[in-house]
Amino acid sequence: MDSAIARERALDAAEELFYARGIQAVGMDAIRTASGVSLKRLYQLFPNKERLIDAYLERRDLRWRAQLAERVDQETTPRRRILAVYAWLYDWFREPGFRGCAWINGYGELGATSPAVAERARAHKQAFKDYLTDLTTAAGLPEATAEQLRLLAEGAMATAGIMHDPESARHAERAAALLITADTQVDTDTRRIT
Amino acid sequence: MDSAIARERALDAAEELFYARGIQAVGMDAIRTASGVSLKRLYQLFPNKERLIDAYLERRDLRWRAQLAERVDQETTPRRRILAVYAWLYDWFREPGFRGCAWINGYGELGATSPAVAERARAHKQAFKDYLTDLTTAAGLPEATAEQLRLLAEGAMATAGIMHDPESARHAERAAALLITADTQVDTDTRRIT
DNA sequence: ACGGGTGGAGAACGATCGTTCTCCGCTGGT
DNA sequence: ACCAGCGGAGAACGATCGTTCTCCACCCGT
Known part of the structure; x- marks a missing residue:
């Protein structure tokens, strides 16, 4: 899968879940399940959760x-x-x-x-x-x-x-x-x- | 120690820590340390953390x-x-x-x-x-x-x-x-x- | 003095979660 | 066909935390 597409899907899932349930209430596993992007790929795209949060807020x-x-x-x-x-x-x-x-x-x-x-x-x-x-x-x-x-x-x-x-x-x-x-x-x- | 005093000390510590650091960032152990009220007593006064949060917001x-x-x-x-x-x-x-x-x-x-x-x-x-x-x-x-x-x-x-x-x-x-x-x-x- | 019970300190337990690792199947070049 | 490597699924690891349990010191009535 294209890396840019995976990134966007991850951010889509992160945005929906973070906004609806609060950031701390959403685990990386939930984002993986909702986005279909594997954990390994998630951590390639965002070195840690804080960077994913940051990208979510930025976008x-x-x-x-x-x-x-x-x-x-x-x-x-x-x-x-x-x-x-x-x-x-x-x-x-x-x-x-x-x-x-x-x-x-x-x-x-x-x-x-x-x-x-x-x-x-x-x-x-x-x-x-x-x-x-x-x-x-x-x-x-x-x-x-x-x-x-x-x-x-x-x-x-x-x-x-x-x-x-x-x-x-x-x-x-x-x-x-x-x-x-x-x-x-x-x-x-x-x-x-x- | 009087139960009412322990309750007040616990709430004092909870309020200071919850407000300063955020609620989820403060563990029951930190409240015990800051208040001097033992964990056992804390859980006698408030059956769980949610009730302590509730009492904090109410007071x-x-x-x-x-x-x-x-x-x-x-x-x-x-x-x-x-x-x-x-x-x-x-x-x-x-x-x-x-x-x-x-x-x-x-x-x-x-x-x-x-x-x-x-x-x-x-x-x-x-x-x-x-x-x-x-x-x-x-x-x-x-x-x-x-x-x-x-x-x-x-x-x-x-x-x-x-x-x-x-x-x-x-x-x-x-x-x-x-x-x-x-x-x-x-x-x-x-x-x-x- | 003594025994029972109260309360404190802190270990223990179980769950959750961020992060990493292992294993395996697939693919693509020769 | 075969092998090297990439990626996915999910187990594993370590830390944190809410909650409970254990053990022990102290106190108080008799």
Whole structure:
């Protein structure tokens, strides 16, 4: 079997199992069974479990951000592009098998013991925040607004994961709409609102 | 030794170790060593590790909410009481050894495999949201605002934990100030902002 | 003083899991 | 056909950990 295909199958199985059951709850044997990739091959592709976890988080990060950007790019005006983030979250939260943010969960599980996982979580969250900053500056909003939008999104992810309540995304969306409108008011209008 | 004292010492050790290193990374033996409570006694007090985890989350929840309420009660006006939540978060985030929210972390680690942990996390988050609802209704604000304030707080906790950035609390505070002002505007003013 | 029982220290047990090793069948070149 | 080597299945190994068991020192009532 082609090595690249085996790698992808292993990562597919790892992603599904790690995300659904938690990382530590999934043994290498379960990944072997789910992927059909033998243990020997698994350890040729990833020298140990930590590297497999790392590759899982890396690949998921790329896909997650690409899908978000794809949704945002369906909108044209800066304001609608910002709100599209929360619409996308809403769709994500309603997907069957949604179990919260893989990086928040992974950090909670292994952030204290695995520097690699902690770093992946930080990098992912930083990249997300940078993306929001791009969207806000395109809308002429200050970076502080991006920070606030970020907190709303993170709060929606954490809450939706724990409470199984996709509506968090709608509340976040409404708050975001208020914030970007209020900040605009403060800039253009008098500073009645602060 | 008094049974109640042994129980408290065990919980003290469990809380410190579970929170700092993650639950699964701490063995019963480490708790025995840190607490000075023998294994036999530990298993008399808690029939198994899951029950110890449960007691840890329960006791921490009571203390966490009591300390938050204590801080909020230092303020008198409804608006300042709401904003005190974020000031308290800011102080908490800057404490040495802060590692994020114990329930977000615990849910990420064991939410998928332990129904007891998942339920404790849900109950804690629900109680926090109920408390915010009390604060907002006292301020004459709608429940939707409580939901938004909750998302800001949860986002600040998740972000501060992962990024080691206490400033999340200040950004959340500023966003909260905008939201409760904006919502007040919508109610009293014309509904220019929505 | 003495015997019974309580509690502590730590060994022991069984299960799980990451990682490696063994054995064997298959393949591909000559 | 034959042999060398690659890859797969799964056993094996060693470590960790939750839980229980053993053994012994100490204490307290008579």
